[in-house]
Amino acid sequence: MENRINKLFKKKVDRILSIYFTAGYPELYSTSSIIEALDNAGVDMIEIGMPYSDPLADGPTIQKSSTVALSNGMRLDILFKQISDIRKISSIPLVLMGYYNQLLQFGFEEFCEKCNNAGIDGLIIPDLPPENFTKEYSKILEKHKLGISFLITPRSTNERINLADKLSNTFVYVVSASSVTGTTLSVEQKMIDYFNRIKNMNLKNPILVGFGISNKTAFDVTCQFANGCIIGSAFIRALNNTDNIKHSVKQFINSIKK
DSSP states (O other): OOOHHHHHHHHOOSOEEEEEEETTOSSTTOHHHHHHHHHHHTOSEEEEEOOOSOOTTOOHHHHHHHHHHHHHTOOHHHHHHHHHHHTTTOOOOEEEEOOHHHHHHHOHHHHHHHHHHHTOOEEEOTTOOHHHIIIIIHHHHHHTTOEEEOEEOTTOOHHHHHHHHHHOSSOEEEESSSSOTTOOOOOOHHHHHHHHHHHHTOOSSOEEEESSOOSHHHHHHHTTTSSEEEEOHHHHHHHTTOSOHHHHHHHHHHHHHO
């Protein structure tokens, strides 16, 4: 299976910039305009968060954006329609990030089928147990041509890292610290040792680092050890109180890339 994510990593091996935002934030119908603006600004990949009432891995910024999105009326059927519409003008790789219970409540196979029909390329489900994925869901994702990325943290054993690499077929999501999203990355020696440990394991998948990447300095430093980074909370803060999404997106991306 080769989708837009795999093709991206074949074409570009370093300084990949992936941006996370919450669907339905700041307004219910902001999703399409944010994707279009990010694509035009030169982002390589986009991770769309499905708002959820109990986001275990998310810090206050993303939790708040989820709360706002839910109160705006964001639902998965609306999100799938928005993504289908944006696919008419954008071919940027798109990843959906959400939680296991959301998919179970929707119906796992129906969810995957709708993802494929809408033009989603991959999934990140932080709390999906690897053994459940192997036994119950891997063939469903394969059937609907969806990639998946598993997460690893500084506490992950080499065995767990190799398992995440084995089960992932797009990239491995390297959590920069044992914390929630939104914490500011402080690149200390133990962090460099952790990144080097991952790098020296020669994983089969590319690696992207997330959690705490909030500015150009953190992006530049982290890209020395990985294929690229995922930025979420800092971008969502850039969307706060803006009346010009296109301008705010362009300004934020320029601050990271230039």
